[in-house]
Amino acid sequence: MTERFRVTLAQLNPVVGDLAGNAAQARDAWSEGRAAGADLVALPEMFITGYNAQDLVRKPAFHTAAMETVRQLAVDCADGPALAIGGPWVEGTGLFNAYMILKDGRIASTVLKHHLPNETVFDEVRIFDAGPLGGPYSVGDTRIGSPICEDAWHEDVAETLAETGAEFLLVPNGSPYYRGKFDTRLNHMVARVVETGLPLIYLNMVGGQDDQVFDGGSFALNPGGALAVQMPLFDRAITHVDLERGDDGWRIVPGVEHRHPDPYEQDYRVMVTGLRDYVAKSGFHKVLLGLSGGVDSAIVAAIAVDALGAENVRCVMLPSEYTSRESLADAEAVAEALGCRYDHVPITKGRAAITETLAPLFDGLKPDLTEENIQSRLRGLLLMALSNKFGEMLLTTGNKSEVAVGYATIYGDMAGGYNPIKDLYKTRVFETCRWRNANHRDWMMGPEGEVIPPNVISKPPTAELREDQKDSDSLPDYPELDAILEILVDRDGSIADCVAAGFARETAQKVERLIYLSEYKRFQSAPGPRLTKRAFWLDRRYPIVNQWRDPS
Incomplete structure (x- = not known):
């Protein structure tokens, strides 16, 4: 025998x-x-x-x-x-x-x-x-x-x-x-x-x-x-x-x-699993997020619905006078496609009250980034109020490209308990949206089919904090930015490596400077699921105050 x-x-x-x-x-x-x-x-x-x-x-x-x-x-x-x-x-x-x-x-x-x-x-x-x-x-x-x-x-x-x-x-x-x-x-x-x-x-x-x-x-x-x-x-x-x-x-x-499964499915499963277990193991049952009409909040909403079910996800549109009709329509379309709750909370009156309160101190000074960030921080305040009132964990929606260079407002759109796309570069966000529209698995609690309208994926990214604002006004286009970040962050490379890869030295130096200047923001940012060996948290530990810059 x-x-x-x-x-x-x-x-x-x-x-x-x-x-x-x-x-x-x-x-x-x-x-x-x-x-x-x-x-x-x-x-x-x-x-x-x-x-x-x-x-x-x-x-x-x-x-x-x-x-x-x-x-x-x-x-x-x-x-x-x-x-x-x-x-x-x-x-x-x-x-x-x-x-x-x-x-x-x-x-x-x-x-x-x-x-x-x-x-x-x-x-x-x-x-x-x-x-x-x-x-x-x-x-x-x-x-x-x-x-x-x-x-x-x-x-x-x-x-x-x-x-x-x-x-x-x-x-x-x-x-x-x-x-x-x-x-x-x-x-x-x-x-x-x-x-x-x-x-x-x-x-x-x-x-x-x-x-x-x-x-x-x-x-x-x-x-x-x-x-x-x-x-x-x-x-x-x-x-x-x-x-x-x-x-x-x-x-x-x-x-x-x-x-x-293929790498896109594996990444998506990690983001769903990470959110589902973080919420459950923290004692929460529901989440909410600000839904802007952009691609980042749309994919986070999809991840949240797939992780927790549409009945446990609240999407909130907080428009200002700079919010386009297109963004309003896109945000509502995302919430409708996913089947989750959609609340509309304008910030115009609140912003006017804050502007009036600060007017004596700002008298004689031109509007600048300060006024833009007030909008973002007001949205963060309102979303946290909803979180407190209804016991729903607030999700933040900044992608790895934005987290890397600080293209986010601390105590504003960075407010939240968890960030499902923290380790997902912007270019990969676009591809992940397309993947989710084309694929559905039995571990997803959300609906099948096109849950992120094509217009949300194809339109130029914008924070809509001023008239005709585009992300490309402040940053290199995302394909270029992400390629430089992959060298500087994921490969721990140098400015010389960026130049050897065909990028302008000045552009690489600008990106490097933004990475180092944003360390204090990342130190205070919400955790998110690790997709790579160089995620922003335990994988990459840099001093907050740092005067060194790559001389190469």
Whole structure:
């Protein structure tokens, strides 16, 4: 009779700080694994606390409570398969990122993470101590090695596990999305399989946490790197993976392989998931946003409806004397297409009252940017009043191009609790609108079809804060601006790199200056879902006050 070993992979969505809720998810997964005859039920890295919990994990009361929760979970799951779960662990004076194997009512084995990531969104070097290189743990007669997330991106941990008797590798992860991340993961894991000759199971979590969205996509590889199992991206899923032992050792029995969507769909799913989980995990149920008739607020409205349902989204048009009839018609058309509430709140009288109040102080001075920003800040005040009155989270709608160069009013259109398009350049906003009009998926709560009228996408972008204003009056055209930003921000390039790419030195210098001058705005801006490796928050940390400029 062929010897088999079943691993139940629980690709689930933990909530940071909800120890009881995360433990309940683990128990439910364990029960499902037990019913399916699993030998081991596995959950992702740091699942009991949620991830990325940052400095919360360092708080003694919190990590002590997390450890006690795991001990109780061991008792609750004593009669059945082993349960593997990630969480904090204290040994001596050290605090570790650990993977704990629960068997027979106790914590039978503890794996301590060796390589601590200290880049992009990760600060594990300042949070955890590095564990030693260790050996495998046993479940029944099978010896399993578990490199924890970053440990599997390096050769030494997997090689040490293979040399000390591991028969296959189970890699628990808290790996957040960025565009193209899956291929990077897969390439690293194939390398570990080729080096060790062992099958490998890669388990990731799903769901949003602040700016990070964990995209799942768990998979299993056989020796040589052949894909045997591919779980879905983004979806909560529990999958039973079987291994069979033959003359050459364990091999993973081929199972289901889910198709991965294209990059535009993945980005859109991240924005929807990020908003949905941020709202839910923050205790909100509804959102509102200012709907201007422009493309940015239109795509944010679509994301919000797809995330929460039209009945939970309020769109508010706040026109001034500079708001065109076209914008009024476009905003109403977007709200009607999406099926959400649409309120019309003119700001003309409020603006006149503020102008009259300030008139004695501004006497003799010409109108300038100050008066333009009063309009934006008045809109922010009114939207926040609605948020307070109705308990709806305000969404802000600035794209990455605007966030980069400060083309937004602090305490005005930057007001809000979350920004779904914070990491989406303007040129990609246009393409995302076209993609959403042409595509609908079952995870979208909004309607099918053309939800953003073509005129909204095709008309010249404008803030409409003065007569005949266009974004191009103040900024390079967006294709040029975004290409320069991609060099300076996403690639951390130089002015010389911009010039080599064919852009005028003066234009690149202007953009660079605006990026640095806007640091204080970004420091106070709302979080938003991370789509790239150079999102504005934890990925890119610059001083607020900075006099340096690239001399190249």
